[in-house]
Amino acid sequence: MDKDRLAHLEQRIHHLITVTKSLTNDPHEELLKIIHRPGWTTPAELALVTSAVDQLIRQTETLNEARTGLLEGARSVGG
Numbered sequence: 001m002d003k004d005r006l007a008h009l010e011q012r013i014h015h016l017i018t019v020t021k022s023l024t025n026d027p028h029e030e031l032l033k034i035i036h037r038p039g040w041t042t043p044a045e046l047a048l049v050t051s052a053v054d055q056l057i058r059q060t061e062t063l064n065e066a067r068t069g070l071l072e073g074a075r076s077v078g079g
Contacts, residue, residue: 034040041049 035049
């Protein structure tokens with residue numbers, strides 16, 4: 001394999017590690033506190049936030065599936 005391309009892939013994997021670690025610093029615990037404040041939201045705003053939470057759940061599940069597939073595929077190469 002071309003050394004430059006391998007170095008580029010390694011750089012991208014390091015970047016993936018960095019952005020993945022940033023996901024652990026999320027605001028979700030704060031959201032749990034916010035939604036219980038008196039007068040926090042209207043029915044329309046509740047629907048909007050619920051939709052956003054549902055979308056983030058789906059995206060996170062997809063991310064986890066992609067990461068699992070990536071690792072399984074990489075392990076099987078040359079094996």
